[in-house]
Amino acid sequence: MTPTPTSHPDDDRSAPVPTPQPTSHTATTDVSAPLRVALLGGGTVGAAVARLLGERAELLAARVGRPLELVGVAVRDTSRVRDGVDPALITDDAVALVDGADLVVEVMGGLEPARSLIERALVRGVPVVTANKQLIAQQGPELHALAAEHGTDLHYEAAVMAAVPVMAVVRESLAGDEIASISGIVNGSTNYVLDLVARKGVPFEDAVRQAGELGYLEADPTEDLEGLDAAAKIVLLARTAWGLPVTLDDVQRQGITHLTDTDFEQAAANGTVIKLVASAWRSSAGGGDRVEVAVRPVALPQDDPLAQAREGANVLIVEARSAGTLRLHGAGAGGDATASAVLGDIVRAARVR
Numbered sequence: 001m002t003p004t005p006t007s008h009p010d011d012d013r014s015a016p017v018p019t020p021q022p023t024s025h026t027a028t029t030d031v032s033a034p035l036r037v038a039l040l041g042g043g044t045v046g047a048a049v050a051r052l053l054g055e056r057a058e059l060l061a062a063r064v065g066r067p068l069e070l071v072g073v074a075v076r077d078t079s080r081v082r083d084g085v086d087p088a089l090i091t092d093d094a095v096a097l098v099d100g101a102d103l104v105v106e107v108m109g110g111l112e113p114a115r116s117l118i119e120r121a122l123v124r125g126v127p128v129v130t131a132n133k134q135l136i137a138q139q140g141p142e143l144h145a146l147a148a149e150h151g152t153d154l155h156y157e158a159a160v161m162a163a164v165p166v167m168a169v170v171r172e173s174l175a176g177d178e179i180a181s182i183s184g185i186v187n188g189s190t191n192y193v194l195d196l197v198a199r200k201g202v203p204f205e206d207a208v209r210q211a212g213e214l215g216y217l218e219a220d221p222t223e224d225l226e227g228l229d230a231a232a233k234i235v236l237l238a239r240t241a242w243g244l245p246v247t248l249d250d251v252q253r254q255g256i257t258h259l260t261d262t263d264f265e266q267a268a269a270n271g272t273v274i275k276l277v278a279s280a281w282r283s284s285a286g287g288g289d290r291v292e293v294a295v296r297p298v299a300l301p302q303d304d305p306l307a308q309a310r311e312g313a314n315v316l317i318v319e320a321r322s323a324g325t326l327r328l329h330g331a332g333a334g335g336d337a338t339a340s341a342v343l344g345d346i347v348r349a350a351r352v353r
């Protein structure tokens with residue numbers, strides 16, 4: 001029943017990106033001209049972003065104060081037809097696309113060439129929107145520093161819980177409060193799998209296949225099934241909540257691949273539901289001031305708020321000193337749900353410009 005682990009997420013997906021050089025293009029400062037948007041990736045998320053940029057062009061122009069023009073979509077396989085993406089925009093020259101853009105959206109995933117392309121944009125002062133939680137978990141502080149050095153910004157609401165705007169809540173809405181703990185279901189595909197196995201008796205591997213068909217899984221499903229995806233998300237939440245240098249190495253992590261049919265049967269017999277729970281809490285154990293972070297499967301009572309999450313839904317519970325208990329719930333994976341958060345960041349970044 002255990003899916004075979006594939007490669008580690010630290011893959012190198014293509015040749016290195018050349019060091020940025022001064023180019024003939026400069027970021028547009030004429031606010032009546034369309035803002036040129038480069039899209040890196042035309043998969044589940046990228047294709048949804050491209051389609052929605054077209055469908056909502058008028059609304060987005062009104063909200064930003066100028067039109068947004070999608071100038072290209074960088075992919076590996078330029079021959080593939082992609083729903084909602086104008087074939088004329090497809091390119092495999094991501095470097096040229098970045099160099100001609102006023103705003104870059106990175107939804108290709110992986111560490112390279114995503115990181116080099118983002119750096120290339122940032123050193124030109126071009127803002128970047130990304131959904132790449134692994135990259136931000138591993139390189140976020142360096143990329144933020146680079147953005148600050150060049151007077152621009154890096155946005156990644158979509159990286160954590162897709163459509164559910166948790167980063168904005170933790171970073172902005174609770175900026176005046178003291179957060180004590182954050183816990184929840186932050187990975188849509190594993191919740192989908194656990195839910196289908198528990199509620200509908202679907203075999204584990206069939207449920208994993210269905211999660212893939214829905215676009216919920218990472219390019220390397222091991223990231224989801226071994227809890228690496230959830231680990232990256234809880235690291236981003238913890239850093240944002242407490243401003244401490246939390247890393248992936250700090251996460252006590254266990255995925256769901258070791259679970260057996262007996263585990264699911266026992267959980268049901270005990271009136272519980274198994275969920276992959278990510279948590280972060282402030283700890284003064286040992287006299288220090290640090291943050292504990294964990295991702296692990298937990299058997300929860302049926303009436304627990306986290307046990308209610310169905311299919312690809314995510315739930316986050318934030319405990320804050322003055323706000324009390326906040327519960328955020330919604331679609332945690334999928335093309336349109338993630339594109340919603342990407343578009344929000346595009347508007348935010350474009351307005352600043």
Ligand SMILES: NC(=O)C1=CN([C@@H]2O[C@H](COP(=O)(O)OP(=O)(O)OC[C@H]3O[C@@H](n4cnc5c(N)ncnc54)[C@H](OP(=O)(O)O)[C@@H]3O)[C@@H](O)[C@H]2O)C=CC1
Nearest residue numbers: 014041042043044045075076077107108109131132333334
């Ligand atoms: N799917 C989801 O529900 C969510 C995804 N995310 C994040 O969004 C990002 C994208 O995810 P998703 O859309 O699902 O991934 P996909 O695998 O569906 O799409 C990735 C896209 O990037 C392109 N790509 C990959 N490597 C390269 C490269 N070296 N050069 C050019 N193009 C490249 C691929 O090209 P080609 O099509 O030719 O292979 C493909 O179009 C990831 O960081 C993921 O973690 C975040 C939240 C939710």
Ligand SMILES: N[C@@H](CC=O)C(=O)O
Nearest residue numbers: 187188189216218333
């Ligand atoms: N693979 C991820 C996609 C969204 O971040 C998940 O399953 O949650």
